Amino acid sequence: MRVTKSLALASAGLLLATSLAMAQSTEIRVGAPLEPPALDPTAGAAEAIDVVVYQNVFEGLTRIDQNGAVQSGLASEWTISEDGLTYDFKLHDGVTFHDGTSFDAEDVKFTFDRILAENSVNAQKALYEAIESVTVVDPLTVEIKLSRPDGLFLFNIGRGDAVIVAPESAENNATQPIGTGPFAFVQWDRGSRVILEQYGPYWGEKPALTKATYVFISDMATMTNALLAGDVDGTYNFSAEALPVFENNPQFKVLVGTTEGETILSTNNAKEPFNKLEVRQAMAHAINRQEIIDGATYGYGVPIGSHFAPHNPYYIDLTNTYPFDLDKAKELLAQAGYPDGFSATLKLPPVNYATVSGQIIASDFAKIGIKLELINMEWAQWLEDVFANKDFDLTIISHVEPFDIGIYANPDYYFGYNNPEFQALNETLNATTDEAKRKELAQEMQTIIAKDAVNGYLFELAQTGVWNAKLDGMWQNAPVEGVVLRDVHWVE
Amino acid sequence: MTLYILRRLAGFLVTLLIAAAVIFLLLDLLPGDPARFILGINATPESVAALRLQMGLDDPAILRFGNWLLGMFRGDFGMSQTQKLPVADLIAARMAVTLPLTLFAMVVSIVIGLPLGILAAMHRGKPLDTILMVIAQAGVAVPNFWFGMLLTLLFAVILRWLPTGGFTPWHENPIAAFRGLLLPGLALALPQAAILARVMRTALVDVSTQDFIRTARAKGMTFGQAMWRHGVRNAFLPVLTILGLQFAFLIAGTIIVENVFFLPGLGRLIATAVTERDLVLVRSATIILVLAVSATMLIVDIAYGFVDPRLRERGA
Numbered sequence: 001m002r003v004t005k006s007l008a009l010a011s012a013g014l015l016l017a018t019s020l021a022m023a024q025s026t027e028i029r030v031g032a033p034l035e036p037p038a039l040d041p042t043a044g045a046a047e048a049i050d051v052v053v054y055q056n057v058f059e060g061l062t063r064i065d066q067n068g069a070v071q072s073g074l075a076s077e078w079t080i081s082e083d084g085l086t087y088d089f090k091l092h093d094g095v096t097f098h099d100g101t102s103f104d105a106e107d108v109k110f111t112f113d114r115i116l117a118e119n120s121v122n123a124q125k126a127l128y129e130a131i132e133s134v135t136v137v138d139p140l141t142v143e144i145k146l147s148r149p150d151g152l153f154l155f156n157i158g159r160g161d162a163v164i165v166a167p168e169s170a171e172n173n174a175t176q177p178i179g180t181g182p183f184a185f186v187q188w189d190r191g192s193r194v195i196l197e198q199y200g201p202y203w204g205e206k207p208a209l210t211k212a213t214y215v216f217i218s219d220m221a222t223m224t225n226a227l228l229a230g231d232v233d234g235t236y237n238f239s240a241e242a243l244p245v246f247e248n249n250p251q252f253k254v255l256v257g258t259t260e261g262e263t264i265l266s267t268n269n270a271k272e273p274f275n276k277l278e279v280r281q282a283m284a285h286a287i288n289r290q291e292i293i294d295g296a297t298y299g300y301g302v303p304i305g306s307h308f309a310p311h312n313p314y315y316i317d318l319t320n321t322y323p324f325d326l327d328k329a330k331e332l333l334a335q336a337g338y339p340d341g342f343s344a345t346l347k348l349p350p351v352n353y354a355t356v357s358g359q360i361i362a363s364d365f366a367k368i369g370i371k372l373e374l375i376n377m378e379w380a381q382w383l384e385d386v387f388a389n390k391d392f393d394l395t396i397i398s399h400v401e402p403f404d405i406g407i408y409a410n411p412d413y414y415f416g417y418n419n420p421e422f423q424a425l426n427e428t429l430n431a432t433t434d435e436a437k438r439k440e441l442a443q444e445m446q447t448i449i450a451k452d453a454v455n456g457y458l459f460e461l462a463q464t465g466v467w468n469a470k471l472d473g474m475w476q477n478a479p480v481e482g483v484v485l486r487d488v489h490w491v492e
Numbered sequence: 493m494t495l496y497i498l499r500r501l502a503g504f505l506v507t508l509l510i511a512a513a514v515i516f517l518l519l520d521l522l523p524g525d526p527a528r529f530i531l532g533i534n535a536t537p538e539s540v541a542a543l544r545l546q547m548g549l550d551d552p553a554i555l556r557f558g559n560w561l562l563g564m565f566r567g568d569f570g571m572s573q574t575q576k577l578p579v580a581d582l583i584a585a586r587m588a589v590t591l592p593l594t595l596f597a598m599v600v601s602i603v604i605g606l607p608l609g610i611l612a613a614m615h616r617g618k619p620l621d622t623i624l625m626v627i628a629q630a631g632v633a634v635p636n637f638w639f640g641m642l643l644t645l646l647f648a649v650i651l652r653w654l655p656t657g658g659f660t661p662w663h664e665n666p667i668a669a670f671r672g673l674l675l676p677g678l679a680l681a682l683p684q685a686a687i688l689a690r691v692m693r694t695a696l697v698d699v700s701t702q703d704f705i706r707t708a709r710a711k712g713m714t715f716g717q718a719m720w721r722h723g724v725r726n727a728f729l730p731v732l733t734i735l736g737l738q739f740a741f742l743i744a745g746t747i748i749v750e751n752v753f754f755l756p757g758l759g760r761l762i763a764t765a766v767t768e769r770d771l772v773l774v775r776s777a778t779i780i781l782v783l784a785v786s787a788t789m790l791i792v793d794i795a796y797g798f799v800d801p802r803l804r805e806r807g808a
Contacts (some may be wrong), residue, residue, distance in 0.1 A: 222751070383528045
């Protein structure tokens with residue numbers, strides 16, 4: 001049955017393709033470096049899942065736009081109570097899931113109950129733990145009560161992890177995703193591609209594209225060839241070292257935007273000798289940001305001096321807290337009791353920015369007597385050793401969560417930073433809704449961790465997309481994970 | 493004869509059991525938590541625990557091993573933990589790419605490699621022999637994925653005759669499917685052809701100094717006739733051995749070429765599954781490969797028994 005259906009759709013797509021070949025194309029083939037293991041964004045952390053389905057197949061109550069602002073999604077409007085604890089959402093009428101079932105307040109309740117359930121396998125469950133209850137007021141009204149005010153609540157319910165799913169289909173979303181978005185899932189040829197098609201009865205504005213194919217190409221040289229040969233129309237985040245091929249080619253456009261990825265030299269603050277402030281300060285003085293950015297990101301990264309995204313309105317520039325100064329670094333090391341330096345390990349996950357940054361940092365650290373042993377690891381092993389078991393000295397990783405400075409308030413987090421003053425500030429920030437006050441608090445928090453040199457702050461990852469010059473409407477920035485096709489269209 | 497077959501069969505089963513135990517043990521010792529991999533760095537410990545429970549990772553190793561063996565006995569290879577599909581279906585789908593690709597590469601390498609090897613042997617010591625063997629040496633030394641990239645650059649990027657990669661399912665468009673296998677097939681075949689040419693030449697040269705060739709010449713045949721009637725057949729034995737090895741290598745060893753041409757083949761399936769710690773998929777896929785190779789060997793052994801009575805008696 002499924003085969004026949006996808007066959008019929010495929011041949012319909014083929015007919016459509018031929019009849020439209022004369023006119024303007026309404027199809028796109030997007031190159032993606034990683035194939036998602038499954039397609040349910042509420043049951044996995046892989047970015048590759050959101051790249052395919054976020055805002056395309058699935059939608060949430062709110063939606064994040066390409067500048068990181070919250071827009072209305074399946075909820076047309078909402079009111080927030082005075083104390084910031086009760087949210088009343090009005091839902092859009094006439095919304096259907098791709099299997100034809102209708103969307104209403106019960107689906108919203110089901111979605112959040114599922115996230116918060118005892119046996120939930122949501123990768124971001126912690127973001128929604130402030131939710132106390134979800135009540136269906138009427139089929140088009142939902143009331144969500146929080147146990148504490150949460151300044152990021154509206155943002156968080158717009159993420160891929162909180163897209164609305166239906167009780168009828170949620171079980172099978174991993175292989176057969178059913179959402180309310182402008183594109184419906186058609187077919188997944190494992191190991192090669194996923195095909196989406198425009199969903200006719202979509203409740204909102206129709207997208208310009210009728211069909212989108214995600215093609216999975218992991219090899220960088222192959223992706224370059226596929227772009228050059230026109231076998232794919234673009235890719236959303238391409239290796240910086242390959243960009244020169246496309247920068248001066250009029251057939252392509254290179255979109256350089258921001259991400260939420262603070263790339264840091266994560267330091268095990270709970271372990272000798274990194275529990276000494278002078279040691280961390282010495283390392284901070286030995287970090288040459290520009291050299292690292294040039295080497296690891298071909299100049300596309302943006303220097304950071306704390307754990308905060310430079311494009312965020314709350315950002316303050318702290319890159320000069322500990323300027324690159326090897327003499328000062330040596331002095332601090334001597335003060336800490338390590339005049340001859342020490343040896344440590346640097347465990348590196350399998351991503352290019354980490355391996356290259358690691359080599360540059362190791363050579364600079366050697367100049368002040370810190371001898372680093374570089375250990376390359378697979379993701380699964382890195383997650384277990386470094387992240388779960390905290391068995392590491394140093395590592396390099398990009399923290400891609402938006403507004404995630406709160407991780408420094410968790411003393412059990414893998415880098416082991418325990419500062420009660422910071423923890424108190426974080427609690428105040430979470431409970432504050434006044435913008436000016438929030439900004440002040442956030443800046444104070446940025447300053448504290450910068451001065452404490454908790455981790456080595458390197459750079460904000462850039463998003464570097466390569467697209468056919470005739471394509472328009474792609475997201476330039478990546479405030480959340482996803483390749484949103486809603487506004488993408490061909491221009492002549 | 494029955495005893496001989498029974499003994500071979502027992503050996504086959506023991507091999508499988510040992511292989512299964514080794515595979516299971518190695519994968520279990522591999523560092524990395526599959527549940528943590530799926531849920532990433534922001535997951536709460538409760539979510540990870542819930543997923544571990546759902547994936548059955550917390551059962552004792554011996555129980556999981558037993559369940560796996562029992563399942564396979566019933567022909568059930570389990571469900572992929574990350575893709576949530578039956579492993580058997582996943583592997584069957586990949587075989588639709590890997591098997592035709594392997595066969596195509598084998599045929600091309602034979603068609604190119606054997607004649608060139610024979611030609612070189614016929615012109616042994618002459619300039620043609622030297623030129624052919626230098627080319628073959630280069631072919632052996634050059635990695636197949638590099639060949640692949642060169643082929644892509646020429647035929648896909650510059651000439652645009654063929655796609656840079658990817659695979660259209662056979663049922664959708666058989667011609668497009670074949671076009672997708674053309675370049676990767678050539679990339680795999682050329683280095684194999686170079687190896688075959690060298691082996692073929694060496695084997696022929698060895699045979700040409702044998703007594704039976706001299707006898708044939710003495711009967712009045714020219715060297716060419718003697719080699720064609722008696723030499724080539726005898727030289728085929730080492731060539732067949734190499735062909736068998738190449739086939740096994742191609743079935744599982746095409747990961748890099750599959751990556752270069754982004755083909756949904758078996759090698760890439762297993763490599764991804766290892767990265768994602770999809771233990772059920774990795775071990776079942778591996779045991780299926782072991783099964784395929786051991787079964788082939790069992791059949792060959794039994795066939796030897798029929799052909800060669802000495803083996804039969806020694807076995808009994």
